[in-house]
Amino acid sequence: MAPAATTKKKKKTMASAATTKKKAKAMAPAATTRKKTKAMAPAAQEDWFIMYGIPKVSDEMSKELPNASFTFNEVPLLSHLTVPSNVATPAGSVDYPYIAATDDCGLLLLCGYTAVGLTYYVCDPYFRRTLGVLPPDGGFSSRHSVGLIRNRLGSGIMVAKLNTGLFNTQARRITLSCTRDLCEWDNKEADCGHICKETKPWCCDGVLSHKGFLWWFDLSSCILACDPFLDTPPFYQIMFPHVPDPLRAAWFPVQGDKYRCLKVSKGRLRYVQIHGEPPLVSMWTLSSNNPSDAAWELKLKVHLPDIWSHRTYKSSMLPEVVPTVALVHPMNANRAYFFLGHHIFCVNLKKKKLRQCLELNNQELPALSSLVVHSWNLPAGTTKIHLSGSDKSHVPGVHFLGHYDSVDGFLEKALAVMSRSCPELFGMGLDELEEDEDQSVTMDESDEGDDSEME
Template structure:
């Protein structure tokens, strides 16, 4: 028998936050998932008792879509900047006690989610690049138990040669490494489970006719994209001096070991070839309009997804043909534009079957695991844990809390 097909979705990275009274959520339910067949994006809805609608700049967002299907959801709540792990397979959510002391992470798009090599534990890891430009060093703040945090100040950074201010466009999880990236600069990769993580720097390819970096810090760059496809990291860049000379290029990282990885197998396709093909014209898409590049198909590396103000479509770069196209407009902040920063390829494990019926979306709700009985319970107990953490010159901490009150028979990490 042929192996079961792996299911995947295009996930829009900004959830809808709705008032509890406007939802059909049951008690202790805080997240729902709506699945749509690609290229239509799927999306997440969050009740406003879990995350706050904080406006255009500080919107909540999905920082990571792990290989096991779990999402890392970030945003402001009543206890500050907060993380949640959301698993649509077991329909459960786990609130992560935030580090406390900071109103936000040091770099908004510098948090990743990764499982260890035995797939028994998850880690959330924040990169702190504040000393990168001056000293060529970065540090990590990590949590495995989802209550306490550890600072790995002794990370090995001798491989970071080119120093520059870090802007941060996201982080990918691939082959037991976290790959932080700044599309205007480089990739920084490491294994955060190591006692002393070693960082590796991979500079992005350069072209003489590169388009300027998109200046908006909210959307990120619209002409560059880094994603995982067919077992390798792929970098896509749109470049050219004028619309009629614009082209899209793709590079492949030669190895999944960041210590021995180079960009190779460059593919160049002029947009004129795409616009002139009947497969593009038949979709009613406008010619001579350069789109944003948002995604690479996770299994077919030659297929790249682009976004226009009212459409999302994919192109087979080898054949120069438009494959799929759907009308799509972003309705939640940051609206009006889409970029690779705001789009994930969400691959779910084999066996997660699709509901029957063509074109049907699926809505699935999640409740908290037993550690917290509700959103309010999580916030209350998280505040207690944060207050109990050692302050400078304090000699008391988590041991003074009755930990049995926060333990459960069913933990998120044990169910993965």
């Protein structure tokens, strides 16, 4: 009996082992799939916000740091910066404080009027403080011609100002004023040998920092791009596409061009324009991030009546009126944002479908356009983080934040410097800009299926 029992037990053990092996073999593909899925999991996405370009100015004067606060709102609501009145004077319809540029690590370049005239600040959302940058000259220089750029190593930051008053297409002469350690300025004569097309008198609408270049643009004419870190930076000229029947609207100092915008999306410059009859939205992509060999490629062309007739637009109750172009989604180039009356809405241009529509209480706001909103990206994992300690390693290049103990200390030094170089200072006397509020969502419909992103 014993041998038979042993044999039976051995067979049972072997059968169990075979079954286990069979199960393991059957489960192997699933385990491999899980392993691959885990390995291919996407990295944490950057968070982004639509930053309203005109900050709120509080009545208080900040003597200590931090001295900047942020109101974060989910896209497409507008997010806001608030600074004390000694950083920037509350403004009227022309001389308003203005966020001129953003940095790929979240820094903001703020222009505001003080006792020394137009003053620049680098605003750091991580430490909630502003660093004053001594202006190259006094007076009311064009705030739209100044940009913020980080060097290719990420270790240094520069403020660069295009001196548009010296831009002459016939003489082809451009000069730049560039900061050195954000304390002193160098004037650089640019190499204009690559500027070959004459344009109308230059009117700078803004500047983007992208892939090691500053891209100044006049939406009615062209882009002028250069690397300001070079000793004699060569400028490259890229004309905007010519379209039939462009729409024209009255130009205002705050609003600027209503029907055109230049933004960065999916790592490329995107140009959007509403034109034609019936009106259509066209989007071009710059073929290269090197301005020396870049050209425009038409990627999308959508008639507005096709968007108006879609059930999602009809359900929003928006009127069939030509809107103002706001910006392009920084991670999905198919999605564009528009202003219309008190509303901001997002359209998937490829599907001709309205995705979101929100109401803004913008009765106190200046007229809205692409010039007063920024796609503000914060690096992955740093959303809404406001550090207050002394560790400055989170943002490369912010070691300069200790130059001044307070805004007043900066202004005192700036006033002493400016009084020697520019004795006639400008008075302020500016009207106060009322605060604005955003209202809740009125309609938000998700896309059916995944968006296929544009390359």
